[in-house]
Amino acid sequence: MKKPTRISLAKQITTEIESQIESGRWPVGSKIPPESHLAEQFGVSRNTMREALQSLTQSGVLASKPGDGTYVMTAGKFEANMYTRLEKAETKEIAEARLFLEKDLAILAAKNRNETDIEKIALALKKRNEKKATLEEEAKSDIEFHVEIAKAAHNSVMYELYRYMSNYIYELILEKMYQDLEKDSPDSEKLHQDLFLAIKKQDPIEAEKVASCINHF
Amino acid sequence: MKKPTRISLAKQITTEIESQIESGRWPVGSKIPPESHLAEQFGVSRNTMREALQSLTQSGVLASKPGDGTYVMTAGKFEANMYTRLEKAETKEIAEARLFLEKDLAILAAKNRNETDIEKIALALKKRNEKKATLEEEAKSDIEFHVEIAKAAHNSVMYELYRYMSNYIYELILEKMYQDLEKDSPDSEKLHQDLFLAIKKQDPIEAEKVASCINHF
DNA sequence: GAGTATTTGTACGAACAATTT
DNA sequence: AAAATTGTTCGTACAAATACT
Numbered sequence: 001m002k003k004p005t006r007i008s009l010a011k012q013i014t015t016e017i018e019s020q021i022e023s024g025r026w027p028v029g030s031k032i033p034p035e036s037h038l039a040e041q042f043g044v045s046r047n048t049m050r051e052a053l054q055s056l057t058q059s060g061v062l063a064s065k066p067g068d069g070t071y072v073m074t075a076g077k078f079e080a081n082m083y084t085r086l087e088k089a090e091t092k093e094i095a096e097a098r099l100f101l102e103k104d105l106a107i108l109a110a111k112n113r114n115e116t117d118i119e120k121i122a123l124a125l126k127k128r129n130e131k132k133a134t135l136e137e138e139a140k141s142d143i144e145f146h147v148e149i150a151k152a153a154h155n156s157v158m159y160e161l162y163r164y165m166s167n168y169i170y171e172l173i174l175e176k177m178y179q180d181l182e183k184d185s186p187d188s189e190k191l192h193q194d195l196f197l198a199i200k201k202q203d204p205i206e207a208e209k210v211a212s213c214i215n216h217f
Numbered sequence: 218m219k220k221p222t223r224i225s226l227a228k229q230i231t232t233e234i235e236s237q238i239e240s241g242r243w244p245v246g247s248k249i250p251p252e253s254h255l256a257e258q259f260g261v262s263r264n265t266m267r268e269a270l271q272s273l274t275q276s277g278v279l280a281s282k283p284g285d286g287t288y289v290m291t292a293g294k295f296e297a298n299m300y301t302r303l304e305k306a307e308t309k310e311i312a313e314a315r316l317f318l319e320k321d322l323a324i325l326a327a328k329n330r331n332e333t334d335i336e337k338i339a340l341a342l343k344k345r346n347e348k349k350a351t352l353e354e355e356a357k358s359d360i361e362f363h364v365e366i367a368k369a370a371h372n373s374v375m376y377e378l379y380r381y382m383s384n385y386i387y388e389l390i391l392e393k394m395y396q397d398l399e400k401d402s403p404d405s406e407k408l409h410q411d412l413f414l415a416i417k418k419q420d421p422i423e424a425e426k427v428a429s430c431i432n433h434f
Numbered sequence: 435g436a437g438t439a440t441t442t443g444t445a446c447g448a449a450c451a452a453t454t455t
Numbered sequence: 456a457a458a459a460t461t462g463t464t465c466g467t468a469c470a471a472a473t474a475c476t
Contacts, residue, residue, distance in 0.1 A: 006443095006444090006470090006471085008443080008444060008445090009444075009445070010444085010445090034459075034460055034461080035460075035461070036459095036460080044445080044446085045445065045446045045447065046446095046447090047445070047446070047447080048444085048445060048446080050461085050462090051444095051445095059380075059381075060380065060381070060383075064460090064461060064462090065453085065454075065460090065461075066452065066453045066454070066460070066461045066462065067452070067453030067454030067455070067459075067460055067461065068453080068454050068455075068459095068460070068461080069454095069459090069460065069461080070460090070461080090373075093372045093373055093374050093375075094374050096325075096372055096374075096375070097372060097374035097375045097378070100321040100325075100375065101321075104317040104318075104321065107317075108313075108317075155310045155313055155314060156307075156310055157310045157311050157313075157314035157382070158310075158313070158314045158317065161314070161318075161378050161381075161382075163276075163277060164276075164277070164378075165374070165378075166277070223451090223452085223462095223463090225462080225463060225464090226463075226464075227463085227464090251440075251441055251442080252441075252442070253440095253441080261464080261465085262464065262465045262466065263465095263466090264463095264464070264465065264466085265463080265464060265465080267442085267443090268463095268464095281441090281442060281443090282441090282442075282472080282473075283441070283442045283443065283471065283472045283473070284440075284441055284442065284471070284472035284473025284474070285440090285441070285442080285472080285473050285474070286440090286441065286442080286473095286474095287441090287442080
């Protein structure tokens with residue numbers, strides 16, 4: 001999405017390490033060389049080396065034990081860290097994932113929502129329907145609405161997964177909006193209204209059905 | 218899950234900043250003081266301060282613009298970073314999220330799987346059904362099976378979301394297994410077999426139905 | 435429009451703590 | 456007890472982007 005003018009050393013090394021693992025040079029289960037050695041090999045400081053390794057640790061490719069070493073947990077390019085993956089991901093895949101998550105969240109929200117949730121969703125819906133000056137505002141209010149539903153689902157894990165994706169969705173929506181400026185399709189406003197009503201009625205089946213119809217792209 | 222002997226300064230400050238935002242001290246949309254000032258206020262180096270801010274940036278609570286400053290994007294404890302959230306999350310919530318994701322992935326896998334995927338899933342299923350010496354191995358082979366299905370879905374975003382959760386699921390499964398040692402319920406093996414067959418038949422509806430029945434906890 | 439100051443981003447080097455072998 | 460390895464923190468320097476005069 002964004003094209004950094006310069007790729008940091010840490011990211012370059014992360015990519016390099018990934019290929020090493022993919023190529024089988026460091027098999028799953030094996031211990032990789034200590035940070036100090038790697039830093040020397042790559043000609044960087046240990047700080048930079050650590051940063052490179054940490055992104056792989058966080059995504060579960062590597063696991064480190066203090067006083068022992070760092071081990072390879074999984075292999076394959078599929079295991080790139082989340083940030084990188086989402087950046088590289090196809091628009092189609094992000095849209096698909098969004099649809100699934102929003103469907104799930106709609107079901108949960110219909111089951112678990114309380115009165116406060118309903119008020120907040122209603123408010124977000126109202127804001128969404130107002131005319132906006134810029135496309136940025138429009139995209140933002142759309143996401144806000146869905147985020148409120150995500151909160152109403154009362155499942156912090158699902159919420160966090162959705163929230164994490166939203167950062168990327170935002171830019172995607174903008175890109176798309178700039179392409180075809182037809183804005184909201186005629187029934188988009190009605191669909192969002194219906195989704196709200198289904199959740200208010202506590203009707204998970206209806207909520208799922210409507211959520212499936214909201215095609216964002 | 219784990220209890221660090223000592224909490225790093227960065228994490229302490231992250232928590233502190235979160236409360237500042239929650240309390241409304243720094244409203245959404247406002248620009249927070251520059252890193253250098255904050256570092257001085259908290260009595261730490263800018264390095265440490267940056268680390269604290271970065272975890273909030275990554276989770277979308279803050280957003281930084283080079284040459285400008287750092288802005289508050291969202292408020293509320295819901296926005297804690299993913300790592301923290303998943304660690305604190307209730308077992309019930311993780312199980313629920315897992316069920317939803319596995320259902321979604323089953324549908325996608327049934328639609329998108331190719332022959333290679335089928336072979337890999339079959340292999341993973343075979344391994345899953347073998348008798349295991351330890352509970353760890355058993356839990357691992359169960360997750361492996363589902364991860365193969367996730368790969369067969371051919372959606373890197375959904376895959377990554379699932380993969381991210383798996384790290385935590387693993388420990389949870391173990392915990393649960395140690396509690397009630399009844400291992401696989403009688404029909405669990407059959408359900409997994411059915412899920413495999415549904416994906417092989419490319420029957421998304423059947424796959425969804427079966428996946429919904431697999432209750433891991 | 436140009437130049438300067440401010441602010442975030444990247445990278446290095448060093449030291450010590452904590453943990454495992 | 457000692458050595459090796461990861462974890463944390465500091466201080467510093469410069470690059471890159473933005474804001475301001």
